[in-house]
Amino acid sequence: MYIDGLEAGVYDREVLQELVDGGLSAVTITAAFWEDAVETMQAFATWNDLARDNADLMLIVRTVADITAAQESGRVGIILGSQGPSPINDRLGFVELFHQMGLRVMQLTYNNQTSIGGSCYEDPDGGLSRFGREVVREMNRVGMIIDLSHVGEQTGFDTIRQSEMPVAITHANPRSLYDHPRNKSDELIRALGASGGILGLTTCRFFCGSYAQSGQTWADLVCRTVDLIGVDAIAIGTDLGPKTGPEELRWMRQGRWTRANKSDVAVGSTDVPAREWLASLRDFGQIEQALEGCGRFAADEIAAIMGGNWLRFYSSTFG
């Protein structure tokens, strides 16, 4: 079973077919970056329509059983996620309401500080706020995955300590392998692993440096991260963006918070040539081939990294 723990694209029937062809049984998509409650609800309504119109290719995941059902019927299960907490409009009670509407994964910050915590681009990151501690407790209570991919180090450590439920970094790499603000320190990754959390390694070239060059080099990044926290805590969050164009990139980086298009935000080294491997999500199986190619992992370990670990993690958090 293949599971991609984080994507952010523009989805239509063609892309859904790509995910199915790629063998993906579940994908966490990004329904919101900066969208408020009503805007996120409209995105959910659009997803509900897409699901009805393409019921032969997809379903929306509410429980882990839905992922199994997707696999058995040769469809992809779409897990609704948000890369920031903007959907809840700073209201604690909205966490539960969005869970009822299907939201299963939420970041505490995207690229900016929120009422909850500091982002990885914020200096200093003041850590998890008073409201943030309430939100963490509420996400634990209702069964919504806390995603630390874009938070700063202090907020990350605070949240791992505060959360009673294991948390996720759905799409990032070790900073010790490629130095980028969006990548995480070995200390934070170790704390994540020790708490039962999970790290989705990203194939996004901005966060890979030279490891992005090929399936072999990326498999090497996986091996080195497994050295850090073990196979059980490692999964995949490609951060790929099917059909993402300039307008979507502008929204991701700029939102409504600045008049400047922040080309420095969420962009790292671009001196890596356009990839020849994983050119599309249809090629998701190339990751498995690369992991096999490095000759280090047993078959069940590869299966765990390709999806089994996400499935186990979702089982323990969706409730």
Next chain:
Amino acid sequence: MYIDGLEAGVYDREVLQELVDGGLSAVTITAAFWEDAVETMQAFATWNDLARDNADLMLIVRTVADITAAQESGRVGIILGSQGPSPINDRLGFVELFHQMGLRVMQLTYNNQTSIGGSCYEDPDGGLSRFGREVVREMNRVGMIIDLSHVGEQTGFDTIRQSEMPVAITHANPRSLYDHPRNKSDELIRALGASGGILGLTTCRFFCGSYAQSGQTWADLVCRTVDLIGVDAIAIGTDLGPKTGPEELRWMRQGRWTRANKSDVAVGSTDVPAREWLASLRDFGQIEQALEGCGRFAADEIAAIMGGNWLRFYSSTFG
């Protein structure tokens, strides 16, 4: 089993105790009159908190099984309703999202014309709109009860014809018994009954005239309405408002649509003295006694009017 098909009050532990003492197994409350999506969600969040804080007295009803569970545990099941369509922000897809959050009953208009239809205070009532027909189909699809209590006659007839699912008038009386714009014509009530719909007769003195004087007179109103459409289509929607004060009345009548406090809206004859019967929802059983007192109904007929008919109707609509 007692069920009250419509109330609109300010609920706290004291009122919940009143409902339980009154033997009510389910009550449809008013979570919104003019509130938009976010405001209604905040009201739902407050209800969710109230339910958690008073789990010994209440639960929120999502399925008919929840009503049975409430009865068996001596609690009251709260059915979330809205007296207008303002929660959906004129967005078709929000009907499903609000159903997911728990909304089970929605009026197509409160006292004013909406994008869906005309109200009983609107002249002319242009009937069900193009968007209105979409909303009716969507409410049918997701299993949300269409409530015609405040719509105009034309919108009422149009909706009964359009809806594939039986609809409700949760709180009104026959206009032939007491002439008030909020009461319904015999023709509309017959069309409702013929389509499998249900009429919740109201004890609110504004809509009862002299029938409000006592349990006996109100039971007479019930008998005359049963003559019109039979026992199976008759239920109770008191429209009582525990702890409703001047501020709540102002909001109901004035909302944000006028600067004038519309004392003419939703108010009829007030020359009926303060009631001596049904002084509180704790006295809900007085309705049963009054129905027994008129000597017309068999025990199973009284049980149907007191709650059985609502339960059957909810069973066929909640899905």
